[in-house]
Amino acid sequence: MIPLNLNNSFNQVKEESDLDIGDLKLISTGSPTMTIKRPNLKLTLKHLGKSKTNTKSGFNKITSKYEVGKNIGTGTYSSVKLATEKDTGRKVAIKVSKRTNSREMAKKEYDTLKSLDQKTIIQPIEFIENDLKDESYLVLEYFAGMTLDKYIEEYGHLNEDETANIAQTLSNCLSYLHSKGIAHRDIKPQNILINDDKEIKLIDFNISKEGKSKCTDEEKLTKFSRIFYTQISSPLYAAPEIKGDKLYTESVDIWGLGIILFTCLFGKMSDSKEPICFKDNTNNIEDLIQSSTLENAWLQQMLLDCLNDDQDLRPSSEELLEYF
Structure with a gap:
């Protein structure tokens, strides 16, 4: 067994408890130090690396950059929100897609729009994913109509x-x-x-x-x-x-x-x-x-x-x- 010092970031783990994550087994001993079975060390670090901090950053990026307002459109697996870019005051439309296949389609839509430059076609601004909430955000120009x-x-x-x-x-x-x-x-x-x-x-x-x-x-x-x-x-x-x-x-x-x-x-x-x-x-x-x-x-x-x-x-x- 290899000791892994996680300092105070894992103090929320209960004492004398076993925490199963897939094939991993992390054993808390009441201190900030955990032990992890050697065969799963690489997988454990990879799993921990895909933390809420990374996935949450997509959502945080939206809320930190845009003031999200009312709903202006609704589809089967998506909705469109009116938002304002905080730094510029520019109005944008944010297409929120839920479910994996809808998110994949939204990414393809972004890639397609990014390759096009024609005034009648709605223009993309950026694409942000949020794995934590299983959502994606396609930010588009806002057209008042x-x-x-x-x-x-x-x-x-x-x-x-x-x-x-x-x-x-x-x-x-x-x-x-x-x-x-x-x-x-x-x-x-x-x-x-x-x-x-x-x-x-x-x-x-x-x-x-x-x-x-x-x-x-x-x-x-x-x-x-x-x-x-x-x-x-x-x-x-x-x-x-x-x-x-x-x-x-x-x-x-x-x-x-x-x-x-x-x-x-x-x-x-x-x-x-x-x-x-x-x-x-x-x-x-x-x-x-x-x-x-x-x-x-x-x-x-x-x-x-x-x-x-x-x-x-x-x-x-x-x-x-x-x-x-």
């Missing part, structure tokens, strides 16, 4: 000029994203922030992904150059190819753009809880678009093209720019 779906509910649909501006803004954003080989994969009204000036931000990149190139010969790439396998998206707004368990491309984001523009012009897409891509729903949506009295013929055509059931017939993000 609300999600598009809530805005439409409160103020009604947008006019054609406002929708056209959003169409151009999002088209430029998607062109940038897709040029990086990245698809957002969850473009929907809940992931668009809009303010009183009708400026927007694209948020929630937790399931965004860089797709695999269809082939290595750049000359042979089609207009949709990336391919994805994971069937993941919000079911209500998912593109038909995702619901059909098919391989799909970044064209799912073009479908998402169609969803956004329809919402801007007509409000809520459907009272049905069935996915929008179900045939009856798409037929109804197409009829509504075609029978509408939009002054901008190009906007009407863009809507129909983006919501095409066939992913290969939708415009690419580069082709979107030709509508303006």
Whole structure:
């Protein structure tokens, strides 16, 4: 047995007690000195090194740097808090993710956002983990507004000029994203922030992904150059190819753009809880678009093209720019 002097830092251990930590057995003898079995010494030190001090520092870093305020958003495994940076007075949004898989997704989201630089995409500030509470904190720029779906509910649909501006803004954003080989994969009204000036931000990149190139010969790439396998998206707004368990491309984001523009012009897409891509729903949506009295013929055509059931017939993000 090897004596290990822990001084006064372990005085809280009860006298004459055995403390089991996994395969470790620390034996207190009533003094600040403990004995530890030799075979587990290395593991013991490693275990003790991963102490509350280290894990708690993540939480302490948040509270020491930011004044955390009210909740401004809630998801299944995460919430968003409004906070103020103490040194600068800058407002930020802190996305708090719980559970291991949600924390991993938040870290991937941070890494993705850090690699992007486009004004319509929400910008990351820092990422902090807190193992003690099994939480992570993704600190983002704060954009004063609300999600598009809530805005439409409160103020009604947008006019054609406002929708056209959003169409151009999002088209430029998607062109940038897709040029990086990245698809957002969850473009929907809940992931668009809009303010009183009708400026927007694209948020929630937790399931965004860089797709695999269809082939290595750049000359042979089609207009949709990336391919994805994971069937993941919000079911209500998912593109038909995702619901059909098919391989799909970044064209799912073009479908998402169609969803956004329809919402801007007509409000809520459907009272049905069935996915929008179900045939009856798409037929109804197409009829509504075609029978509408939009002054901008190009906007009407863009809507129909983006919501095409066939992913290969939708415009690419580069082709979107030709509508303006």
